[in-house]
Amino acid sequence: MDKTLHIVGGGMAGSEAAWQAAQLGIDVVIHEMRPKVGTFAHQTGLLGEMVCSNSFRSDDSEQNAVGLLHWEMRAADGLIMAMADQHRLPAGGALAVDRDNFAQSVTDALTAHPNISVAFGEITDLPDDGHWIIATGPLTSSTLGQAIAAETGAEALAFFDAIAPIVYADSIDMSQAWMQSRYDKGETEEERTAYLNCPMDRDQYEAFIDALLAADKTEFHEGETAGYFDGCLPIEVMAERGRETLRHGPMKPVGLTNPHAPDVKPWAVVQLRRDNKLGTLFNIVGFQTKMKYGAQADVFKMIPGLENARFARLGGIHRNTFLNSPTLLTPDMRLRSKPHIRFAGQITGVEGYVESAAMGLLAGRMAAAQIMGQNLPVPPNTTAMGALITHITGGAEAKTFQPMNVNFGLFPPVEGLRGGRRGRKDRYKAYTDRAKIDWHGWLAPQAKAA
Missing domain, CATH: 3.50.50.60 (FAD/NAD(P)-binding domain)
Known part of the structure; x- marks a missing residue:
């Protein structure tokens, strides 16, 4: 043989x-x-x-x-x-x-x-x-x-898996965003500033949730009845579980201080993580999505600091068999x-x-x-x-x-x-x-x- x-x-x-x-x-x-x-x-x-x-x-x-x-x-x-x-x-x-x-x-x-x-x-x-x-x-x-x-x-068996969008770093407004790891975690300055943070006040957060829930989303084909894997839930699915779900999940504001307004505690924070060594690309952490492409750009540009964001890749969803x-x-x-x-x-x-x-x-x-x-x-x-x-x-x-x-x-x-x-x-x-x-x-x- x-x-x-x-x-x-x-x-x-x-x-x-x-x-x-x-x-x-x-x-x-x-x-x-x-x-x-x-x-x-x-x-x-x-x-x-x-x-x-x-x-x-x-x-x-x-x-x-x-x-x-x-x-x-x-x-x-x-x-x-x-x-x-x-x-x-x-x-x-x-x-x-x-x-x-x-x-x-x-x-x-x-x-x-x-x-x-x-x-x-x-x-x-x-x-x-x-x-x-x-x-x-x-x-x-x-x-x-x-x-x-x-x-x-x-x-x-099958479930649906989602991917998050990637943003060009030079399209992010750093007069609103800042670099900081949660709780300043890390042994070096580079590690302590590994994440890019975009803050939201309460009104901005509520408007963002409304837009997420109303956005056009990918519809599954007839017969596709699989569920989602909890570790990779689309943000719209999390939002549908309750308006505070995202604020206590990927958008939690804890362990972060906005240097542009150090006395103002954000109601929610969107984090982005460096996606390449050059630091030219950042992915939006926890923002897997099933929104249609046109809706994604409109909704994500509601995030403070991403109003003029350019996307190297938009998010999406696919069927996962096992x-x-x-x-x-x-x-x-x-x-x-x-x-x-x-x-x-x-x-x-x-x-x-x-x-x-x-x-x-x-x-x-x-x-x-x-x-x-x-x-x-x-x-x-x-x-x-x-x-x-x-x-x-x-x-x-x-x-x-x-x-x-x-x-x-x-x-x-x-x-x-x-x-x-x-x-x-x-x-x-x-x-x-x-x-x-x-x-x-x-x-x-x-x-x-x-």
Whole structure:
């Protein structure tokens, strides 16, 4: 049997899976349909392109589950984290990157690897033999999606995902806006001024909410009944839940002081985060939207400081398909009906760049071990990756399965720790300390084998 590993999809999961397997000596072919076949959200044919936010979220590996996931991927010599660190932008305690340079570096690293080749073209059917990883992400092509649905005997579950607009920095009125991270968080001046803030008084906020609710919005096609993932809700949906929802969510005014009017506390604040290293582009944080393009420009220009904003990209919404993984996948991510095929990334029911890449890391290592005739166990569920893979392949309730970010609720409790809010810091530190020991324990035998 051919020992080449074929990976369908060159996003976060596919790129990381290819890197991990190639580093273990396996020949890898990445099958990427872009740029020959485009998607709603992608702008380029680069591998590892970021289509929504440019943030990998918190980088705190002691108090945050996604930060722990960062740590585990770095410990496993992950490509995605290495390139993210190389192209990091100031973002307080978050890990944000220059998305264009990040994707270019991921592409360059993969195409330069002697064990990796890239085949540009669409895969439309599930293969009958060989070694395969399907990592097509939230925008799986309709033809391949139909083939997956036909094989699994059930319609793929789906939800709608939204992306936020990006603004040209030189079109922002800095006589109204200012640079400051919430609570001045950060060790350097650059980090403490990582966010651009646009204040609103009460009347401006109320008018903005009225405009959001009245704006023309994208209507779904008949039969599209999927819901939204709570971590990426359109701002109009949040506004529909109550007029104060946005003010206590992405527009909360806490931890910020307007230097143009230091004695006036804003009623709400819109934050923008740098989107590239040059600082020429900023994305509006938490402002995913399903408003039609014409309405977006009108509504967003109501934000003080953005009256003359020019948009490098407007927001939008797309359908996101994923498997009912607890039913369809084995604990090592294989399709039960076709065990020569593994799935990785968002199509498995994880949500977020980091979670997707992490599942790619595991799939790549597991596939490589299988090709080499070795048995690689699933990481213990005390680790971030182990907790995630355990959840999606059997820990979650199949009937209500929905996409999930990594969180400490997926981890088994640490015995002997007190509960309650006051004990949360100690509890999270205990989770991460235990995870790091167990992750090193899982990696050690592989390092010796290599």
